Amino acid sequence: MRESDQMSEQDTFRADPSEADRYDVAAVQAKWLPVWDELEPFKADDDSAAEKRYALTMFPYPSGDLHMGHAEVTALHDVISRYWKLRGFEVLNPMGWDSFGLPAENAAIRNDEHPATYTYANIETQYESFKRYAVGFDWTRRLHTSDPEYYRWTQWLFLKFRERGLAYRKLAPVNWCPNDQTVLANEQVVDGRCERCGAEVTKRELSQWYFKITDYAQALLDRLDDLEATWPERVVTAQRNWIGRSEGAHVDFVVGDRVVTVYTTRPDTLYGATFMVVAADAKLAAELVTNEQRPAYEAYVEQVRKASDIERMSTERPKTGVDLGVTATNPVTGEQVPVWAADYVLADYGTGAIMAVPAHDQRDLDFAREFGLPVRMVVDTGEEDPAVSFVATTGNGSYVNSGPLDGLSDKATGIRTVIEQLQADGVGEGTVNFRLRDWLLSRQRYWGVPIPIVHCPTDGEVAVPYEELPLQLPDLRGADLKPKGVSPLAAADDWVNVSCPQCGGPAKRDTDTMDTFVDSSWYFLRYCSPHFEDGPFDEDLVRAWMPCDIYVGGVEHAVLHLLYARFFTKVLHDMGMVDFEEPFAAQLNQGIVINQGKKMSKSLGNGVNLGAQLEEFGVDAVRLTLVFAGPPEDDIDWADMSPAGSLRFLQRAWRLSGDVTSAPGTVDGGDVSLQKARARTVHDAAELVESHRFNVMVARVMELVNATRKVIDAGGAADPAVRAATETVAQLLSLVAPYVAEEMWERLGHQPPIARTSWPTYDEALLVEDTVTAVVQVQGKVRGRVEVPADVSDADLEAAAMADPAVQKALEGATVRKVIVRAPKLVNVVTG
């Protein structure tokens, strides 16, 4: 007895509920990971007869380990992917790394090593983290854009684009980041600063490679209409703004012995043009200026060059400019107007020259005021004369001082009339302009795709033959990579000096590398056949999987990556390699994870370490927290979240699986209200996932857990409805918390993996309620409730409502004027 006393004491200690009624998070994770590795439930089968779905999430750059942002986007993404899987689709859900780029190069310089060292070490770290995070990726399709097997095809595509005239080289002023020592695309300059490092961008005149994305401006714009329903509105709007289509006219002015064409959206105000302005940094200005004015002009240009974009773009700044000393002839009036140079006119938009109509354009008016130039109103809008008010008028009005336009009062008619006249006289034409510029793709850095071009003194630019691809990077490391203003590749003599593929004579390789956005413009295609060796992708497999049914990622790529990827897809469509024009059928942009109301940052010291959170609460609880936090698009303030609460809920759900006492398969019948709750939950969950309202879906699962708990505690552990509900909980939970779901599934007597089960079914009849509680309002205020059959007629409901004692009381002494009946839920009695 003594011995057994001791035993029981120990047992009591062991049987502490905190040990017995909770699962060991770390042990469950350790248990299932190898099982899933073995079973590969998410391996996508190209040959499957099932309908295919492609779930794509933006691949990461390998900087360090995964952080909260990755955790959020993949948790949300995985809900959709796992849902489709349960719905019976063959799902392609791949992952890889956007592994070329500057951080690796900077780390290599710091640590005196090769950029690949940093890159591939981080990839391995992130890969392990993704594995533990249990996202349903098909790892057999993993790719890295820095692998020669991948960038071989990036180079191939570049050459194909070039053959189609879509990749070309030109000398032009370009954005230069003095910190990163490389040029930048327009899209990478945000408010005059480098999008990557924040340094102020300056201008340089350089010969660089461009993709002719402007050829596709109209197509890129047109197709946005189709995406409106399934893409976030802000992304569509951002792209529309970025493409910036405008309709207007080219008008030819004569300056001396040459023609200068201007672009205007208001040709109808041509009679009010009182001067012309040419972009100060355009060649045209230097060509037009008189010798007398040249010193003043050159001083001005010098001043403009020095000013940063930030200064230039400030709208507060007074207008500056210089008189070029020449006059231009207005083609419709024959009038001579002065020609000025100014920096408010941009060299690379339109024709780089404008006709200034100060009365009807605020910028021109500001300039005219600054330099005492005349203001002539030609559209009378009824507002005060801009020459007096200094407020340009831009609305509709009647034309004055405008020759044949006088008497008209409609802007559209005025514009059309002038364009017709210009065309008849051969001095202008209607035209369309875009804000979008060609995509500058050269970068003066090492860790990127080498541009497969050889420069030959005899043959000029010569393509590296396709059979020589990939053109691999030379082996440079450490100090070799220090930015010097030219690409580090230029110093690799053995690599640079080659014989011309055409004439065999001495020639030099192009030493720039490609913008990493080129790499990511087609990776989603590569996933369809990641090991294909006869081209960038297997066209049949791309046809089978693409376009992506959902693309989940950050809204920061609204223009950059998404516009480029769309451009690539359109070109490939024109090349006949793909049969669709848009790569991403639908899109979901998640918010960001912040902490204490602020973006996480080192300087604020408010960073939340993902690894520590996973360690403390487990993968499932962290994922659940992120999904449950709110609508996916909203930012999540981690300080407001309770991963501990998430874990508590998961424990609660898990406990159900241990309380079920019926045998597997015992799922029909039982507690009717629980059956109904289960049916309703499954029905709603599908709708909620499809409309991306994952947080509400989780709340519904919580409700079902609560309902099931109640039945069990009331003695229903053996009830078939309890088993059915618990199995449903496990399956629904598997979209968010795969470990505990798998564990529950096993405890319920089933084989793994739960990911390969199918979406729970239910009897439709359970969704139909027999009776409904109808609300009776008097003057919009609830005064009573009546229980009625769900299919009650309006008349019967009204009768029942009016018979209700509480309603009778509320109606005492009042005259019923009208009764609104909305069977079976509501009656509103209006008195009067």
Next chain:
RNA sequence: GCCCCGGUAUCCCAACGGCAGAGGAAGAGGUCUUAAAAACCUCCCAGUGUGGGUUCGACCCCCACCCGGGGCACCA
């Protein structure tokens, strides 16, 4: 300056134009425990940023404004 999104309980968030509360967190009390944690039970908590309008009825639609977040801004 222009455009978009949001503002519901102490907090995060739900509510086909029809009973403002689904879910969670926090808080209070209780059961259990030597105690604590956990679990379970109970309770507390707003009339929906402000002011108008439409409607039988408005968190929801319309107008104006306030606050917060985001985007665009010398592109002619």
